Amino acid sequence: EDQVTQSPEALRLQEGESSSLNCSYTVSGLRGLFWYRQDPGKGPEFLFTLYSAGEEKEKERLKATLTKKESFLHITAPKPEDSATYLCAVRRNSGGSNYKLTFGKGTLLTVNP
Amino acid sequence: DTGVSQNPRHKITKRGQNVTFRCDPISEHNRLYWYRQTLGQGPEFLTYFQNEAQLEKSRLLSDRFSAERPKGSFSTLEIQRTEQGDSAMYLCASSLLLDTDTQYFGPGTRLTVL
Numbered sequence: 001e002d003q004v005t006q007s008p009e010a011l012r013l014q015e016g017e018s019s020s021l022n023c024s025y026t027v028s029g030l031r032g033l034f035w036y037r038q039d040p041g042k043g044p045e046f047l048f049t050l051y052s053a054g055e056e057k058e059k060e061r062l063k064a065t066l067t068k069k070e071s072f073l074h075i076t077a078p079k080p081e082d083s084a085t086y087l088c089a090v091r092r093n094s095g096g097s098n099y100k101l102t103f104g105k106g107t108l109l110t111v112n113p
Numbered sequence: 114d115t116g117v118s119q120n121p122r123h124k125i126t127k128r129g130q131n132v133t134f135r136c137d138p139i140s141e142h143n144r145l146y147w148y149r150q151t152l153g154q155g156p157e158f159l160t161y162f163q164n165e166a167q168l169e170k171s172r173l174l175s176d177r178f179s180a181e182r183p184k185g186s187f188s189t190l191e192i193q194r195t196e197q198g199d200s201a202m203y204l205c206a207s208s209l210l211l212d213t214d215t216q217y218f219g220p221g222t223r224l225t226v227l
Contacts, residue, residue, distance in 0.1 A: 049215060
């Protein structure tokens with residue numbers, strides 16, 4: 001059974017205070033690890049896909065990294081508009097049920113001005 | 114707007130009633146997925162279509178749930194004899210078979226069963 005654990009559950013930052021969100025995963029053969037952003041009452045918005053250990057991707061103030069057991073979402077100098085729930089998900093590459101995404105519970109990020 | 118669309122956005126129903134939700138995927142996306150999300154949880158997979166074929170159903174999808182995707186375009190998710198435990202956000206996503214597996218989500222349908 002694929003598993004995704006995100007920490008912390010909630011994170012409160014001051015504007016400009018950089019930090020990282022963690023996503024630990026267990027999957028029998030990783031096809032991809034996905035980061036999404038979700039605003040209240042809305043659907044998840046795609047941010048990044050990472051495929052192999054050592055890979056990094058950046059978008060504005062966000063940078064995602066991947067190891068064989070976990071992924072980090074680094075937020076540099078966050079702004080209040082970065083406040084959202086950040087979801088991590090994995091997709092396996094074989095063995096049945098390899099179309100679905102398995103999500104963690106998310107990290108609720110609040111950035112205060 | 115060429116994103117995934119879902120209707121209705123909100124649905125309030127009484128226990129025991131049937132409800133149907135619609136999802137219109139991104140044009141030319143041949144893969145379509147349904148997920149369910151409850152408060153404080155991540156989305157959970159329900160079912161998956163490739164074109165009009167339903168290729169996988171989660172154990173979460175009881176006999177009261179049925180999904181269709183006629184002609185490989187839009188999809189419907191029906192819940193019969195709704196229960197209070199069905200209250201959740203129902204999310205639809207689509208992806209392109211030849212793409213790098215990215216699933217794009219719609220805004221969701223919020224179901225409240227009274």
